[in-house]
Amino acid sequence: MPINTEDLRFFAEDELVTIEPFFKEDALRLSGRSFGPFEPPKKLEIPLWAALALKGEKQCKIFSPECLTTEFLENRLELENSIDIYGNKPLSNLPKYFIEFSKILLEKAEDDIENPARVRYLLQKLKEVRENKIERQLNDLDVNGLKMKNLTTSEVHKIRPTFTMSLEGIRKLNGIRKEAPKGPPVRANGMQGIEDLSELREKDNDISLEDYIMELDDTIVYD
Amino acid sequence: MSRIFTLDELSHAGTSRGRVIPSRPIREVPDIDLDIDDLSDSDIDDEKKQETQLQDGVFSDYEILKRALINEEFSPEILEFQDKVIDNLNTLIQDQEAISSVILLIRERKPFGMLLLNDIDRIKYIMEKYLLCRRAKIENQALNILSSPIYKERLSEAELRHAEDYKKLLEDYLKAELGHKLPEDYLEDGVIKTFEIRSDLSKTVFCRVIKPLVPRDSQDTTLKHEPGDVIMDKYIYMRDALEDKSVELI
Numbered sequence: 001m002p003i004n005t006e007d008l009r010f011f012a013e014d015e016l017v018t019i020e021p022f023f024k025e026d027a028l029r030l031s032g033r034s035f036g037p038f039e040p041p042k043k044l045e046i047p048l049w050a051a052l053a054l055k056g057e058k059q060c061k062i063f064s065p066e067c068l069t070t071e072f073l074e075n076r077l078e079l080e081n082s083i084d085i086y087g088n089k090p091l092s093n094l095p096k097y098f099i100e101f102s103k104i105l106l107e108k109a110e111d112d113i114e115n116p117a118r119v120r121y122l123l124q125k126l127k128e129v130r131e132n133k134i135e136r137q138l139n140d141l142d143v144n145g146l147k148m149k150n151l152t153t154s155e156v157h158k159i160r161p162t163f164t165m166s167l168e169g170i171r172k173l174n175g176i177r178k179e180a181p182k183g184p185p186v187r188a189n190g191m192q193g194i195e196d197l198s199e200l201r202e203k204d205n206d207i208s209l210e211d212y213i214m215e216l217d218d219t220i221v222y223d
Numbered sequence: 224m225s226r227i228f229t230l231d232e233l234s235h236a237g238t239s240r241g242r243v244i245p246s247r248p249i250r251e252v253p254d255i256d257l258d259i260d261d262l263s264d265s266d267i268d269d270e271k272k273q274e275t276q277l278q279d280g281v282f283s284d285y286e287i288l289k290r291a292l293i294n295e296e297f298s299p300e301i302l303e304f305q306d307k308v309i310d311n312l313n314t315l316i317q318d319q320e321a322i323s324s325v326i327l328l329i330r331e332r333k334p335f336g337m338l339l340l341n342d343i344d345r346i347k348y349i350m351e352k353y354l355l356c357r358r359a360k361i362e363n364q365a366l367n368i369l370s371s372p373i374y375k376e377r378l379s380e381a382e383l384r385h386a387e388d389y390k391k392l393l394e395d396y397l398k399a400e401l402g403h404k405l406p407e408d409y410l411e412d413g414v415i416k417t418f419e420i421r422s423d424l425s426k427t428v429f430c431r432v433i434k435p436l437v438p439r440d441s442q443d444t445t446l447k448h449e450p451g452d453v454i455m456d457k458y459i460y461m462r463d464a465l466e467d468k469s470v471e472l473i
Binding site for chain 1: 319455
C-alpha cells in the first residue's frame, strides 16, 4: 500500500500545536516523548492528534498556530509574488505538512482559528499561486532532473506522477537509457531467451514521441 | 510445505497484534466507571514507576520508523531493517499498555488513558505499514534479494526465512505449471530466472536535502544543495546520500 493522502494527514497529525488545558495533570509520555505538566492556564505544546482528542472531550482550547494566522498567510502570499535577485519567483517557505495540517485544523477546530473565512480564502489563493509556479517548473525539466526549494510534502505528492513520467520520457527521448535489445539474446547454454525482465521492460518502454505526448496529455490532471 | 509468515513473525519481538491491512487507528475507549478508592496506593506508585521507566532514548524511535517507512516506500531496493527501532517500539507499546490499563481505571484520568491507547494504535499503524511495505518488496523481488549477499544482510531473520519460503513456493508453482512442457535444465536455469524482478535503480525519486550536499558531476565543491531543497533525480544518484542520511526520500 503506497503512501497516500490519508497517510500524509496521519503524519501531519504529529505536528505540535499549542493548547491551554482545562485540567491539572502530570507530564504524559506519547510516542516516548514527554508532554506537560498540564497546569491551567499554562500553555503547552502537544501533537495535533492529542490536542483534537482532548478538545473532543472539552478538556482544552487549541491556539491558532502562527502559520494559520491571516498575517502569516498574507506575508507568504506577498513573498510568492516577489522576485529574487535572479529574476525568479521562488516558492516561499512553508512547514512540511502545511496543507494537511491546515485542512485538519479548519475541519476539526474551526472555532479555535481566528477569522477562519479569511484564512480559508488566503489558503486557497496561496495554493493556486504555488500550483501555477510549480506547473511552470515542468518547462525547466531536463535530463538532469530538477531541483526546487520549499516544496511541501503534499505538493510533491501531487506532482510526482506527472513530473516522474515527464522526466523519464525526456530521458528516453534523449537516448539516455540503453537501447533495447533487438531480439532474444543467446544464453550460455546456446538457447535463445530473455536473460531478465529488465530487458523486457526496456523493450516495452521504447515508445514513439507521438505516443508519449498523447499518453502525457491523458495523465496530467490538476484538481 | 512452505507457508507465508504473518506480520508479527516478520518483526523481531512479535508483539504487534496487527491487522494485515493497516487502517487508520480509531480507538473506542472502554466505558469503565470504577471508584477512585478502588485503587490502592501501590497501584498508583507502580504506574508512576512505569512512567519514569520509559527511557528518553526511545523518544525518537517513532520518528525514525516514520522516516524509514517513507524511505522504504519510495526506494526501489530493499533498505536496512530497523531492528533496534522495532524492538524499542515493541517495548514502548508494552509499557504504554501497562500504564493505560491503570489510568483507565481512574475516572478523572480517563482522557489520558484514551490518549495512551490512541498513541499505541498510532505506533502500531506505522510499524505494520513498515513491515507490510517490506514484505511486499521482498515478495516482489525475492529471487533478486536472495541472489545478493548485500540485500540478504538487510533482512531480518524472519524476513529472510519468508523470502526463502516464498522463492520455494514460486519455484514449486512454476515447476508444476511448466514442468511437463519444458526440459528440466531449461526450467532450472531459464524460466525461473525470467521471473526475477530486479530493483529498478534508475527509478526517478524525490528527495529532500537534510545536510548540505555537493551536486553530482559538480567540480565546484562550494556549490551545494542546501537543507530543505527538493531534488528529483534517479535513485541511483541519490543512493549514497540516502545511506549517508544527507537526504530523505519524499
